[in-house]
Amino acid sequence: MPKIPVAKLEAGMKLAKPVVGKNGMVMLGEGTELSETWVERIRDMDIASVFIDGPPIQAIPREEALANLETRFAAVEGKPHMNLIKKIVKEHIEGLYE
Amino acid sequence: MSNIDSKVLRYKVENINTLPTVPGVLKRLSVIIEKPRITLVEISAFISNDPALTTKVLKMVNSAIYGFPGRIASVSHATMLLGLNVIKGLLLGVSVFELMQKTMNGLYEHSLACAIASRVIAQKKGLKEPEEISVAGLLHDIGKVILLLEFPKEYETAMNEAQAKGISIYEAERIQFNATHANVGSWLAEKWRFPKNLIEVIEFHHRPTLSKNAPMETAIVHFADMLVRARAFGFAGENMVPEINPVAYEMLKLSETDIKDVLNEMEDNMDSAEDIS
Numbered sequence: 536m537p538k539i540p541v542a543k544l545e546a547g548m549k550l551a552k553p554v555v556g557k558n559g560m561v562m563l564g565e566g567t568e569l570s571e572t573w574v575e576r577i578r579d580m581d582i583a584s585v586f587i588d589g590p591p592i593q594a595i596p597r598e599e600a601l602a603n604l605e606t607r608f609a610a611v612e613g614k615p616h617m618n619l620i621k622k623i624v625k626e627h628i629e630g631l632y633e
Numbered sequence: 634m635s636n637i638d639s640k641v642l643r644y645k646v647e648n649i650n651t652l653p654t655v656p657g658v659l660k661r662l663s664v665i666i667e668k669p670r671i672t673l674v675e676i677s678a679f680i681s682n683d684p685a686l687t688t689k690v691l692k693m694v695n696s697a698i699y700g701f702p703g704r705i706a707s708v709s710h711a712t713m714l715l716g717l718n719v720i721k722g723l724l725l726g727v728s729v730f731e732l733m734q735k736t737m738n739g740l741y742e743h744s745l746a747c748a749i750a751s752r753v754i755a756q757k758k759g760l761k762e763p764e765e766i767s768v769a770g771l772l773h774d775i776g777k778v779i780l781l782l783e784f785p786k787e788y789e790t791a792m793n794e795a796q797a798k799g800i801s802i803y804e805a806e807r808i809q810f811n812a813t814h815a816n817v818g819s820w821l822a823e824k825w826r827f828p829k830n831l832i833e834v835i836e837f838h839h840r841p842t843l844s845k846n847a848p849m850e851t852a853i854v855h856f857a858d859m860l861v862r863a864r865a866f867g868f869a870g871e872n873m874v875p876e877i878n879p880v881a882y883e884m885l886k887l888s889e890t891d892i893k894d895v896l897n898e899m900e901d902n903m904d905s906a907e908d909i910s
C-alpha cells in the first residue's frame with residue numbers, strides 16, 4: 536500500500552485508504568477508483584499524499600540497499616547473534632524487491 | 634572534551650517548562666501531565682478541547698503502533714481503553730512529532746518503527762500491557778530531542794564525532810555531555826510521573842541488564858531499537874547497527890520466524906503510521 540504524492544496520482548489508481556479533509560471528514564472512501572475529476576479534486580485539497588493499492592515502492596535500488604546493509608553491520612560482524620540477525624534482515628530486504 | 638556539567642543538564646531538564654528553547658505546546662502539555670493527581674476525565678477534556686489534537690490522538694490510537702482491532706472513534710473511548718499512562722505517552726508522542734522532525738530528521742520514523750516492533754515483540758512474549766511497551770518504544774529516545782533543542786551545536790559535534798570515530802551516538806553523547814539521551818529521557822519520564830517500569834526502559838534501553846524492575850520490557854525495547862536500525866527505518870544519530878546485548882537476546886528467545894514477523898509488521902505499517910501528523 537504505497538503512499539503517493541498527489542502530484543503523481545493518475546486516473547485508474549484505487550484508494551487504499553479514505554481521503555480525509557483537514558476537518559476529519561471523509562471526502563472519498565477507501566476502494567474508490569480515481570477518475571480524472573477525482574484526481575483534480577484531490578489536488579485542490581490541502582493534502583500532500585494519499586494511499587494507493589498495490590505493492591510498496593522501494594526508495595532505492597536493490598544493490599544499493601544491500602550495500603548499505605553491509606556498511607551498517609560492518610562494526611558488529613562476528614559479534615554474538617549479529618550474523619544471524621543480519622542474515623534475517625538481508626533476506627527480508629531481498630524479499631522487498633521480489 | 635565535555636564542558637557541560639551533568640548536574641546543570643539535569644537541572645535544565647527538570648525545569649523544561651521554563652526553557653526558552655522548548656516550544657509552547659510541549660510546555661503546556663508538560664504542565665498537564667506532571668500534575669500529581671491528574672484524572673482520565675481531565676486529560677480527556679484537555680484533548681477534546683483541541684480539535685487538531687483530537688484528530689492526531691485518534692489517528693495514533695487507530696494506528697499500527699497499538700494494533701487495536703476495529704476503529705476507536707472518540708477520545709473518551711480511547712482514554713478508557715488505554716489508561717492514564719499510555720494516554721500521557723501518546724500525547725507526548727504526537728506533541729514531539731514536529732519537534733523530532735525539526736531537530737533530527739528521521740528520529741520520528743525511528744521512534745514509530747520502534748514502537749511497532751516493541752508492541753509486536755511484547756505480544757509474542759504474552760506481556761499483559763503491550764500498549765505500555767509501545768509507549769516505551771515511542772519515547773525511548775525522547776532525551777535526544779531535549780539535547781538537540783538545548784545544545785544544538787554540541788549535539789552536532791557529537792554526531793560528527795560518532796561518524797568520524799565510528800562510535801555510537803550514545804558514546805559520543807557521553808563524551809560531549811557527561812550524560813546520554815537515556816539519562817535525559819529518564820529524568821523527563823520521572824518529572825512527568827510515568828510508572829517506574831517506563832522510566833527504567835528509557836534509562837537502560839542501551840544497557841538492558843541494569844534494569845531491576847522491568848528487565849523484560851527493557852530487553853524488548855533494546856532489541857526493537859537494534860532491529861529498526863538494522864532495517865534502517867529513520868535516523869537516530871548515526872547509521873550503525875548496535876551490538877545486541879547477549880543476556881537480553883537470551884531472555885527474549887525470539888525465533889527466526891518471530892524476528893521475520895516483527896520486520897514484516899513494521900514494513901506493512903510504517904507508511905500509514907507516519908501519517909498521523
Ligand SMILES: [Fe+2]
Nearest residue numbers: 773774814838
Ligand atoms: Fe537510544
Ligand SMILES: [Fe+2]
Nearest residue numbers: 773774858869
Ligand atoms: Fe533508538
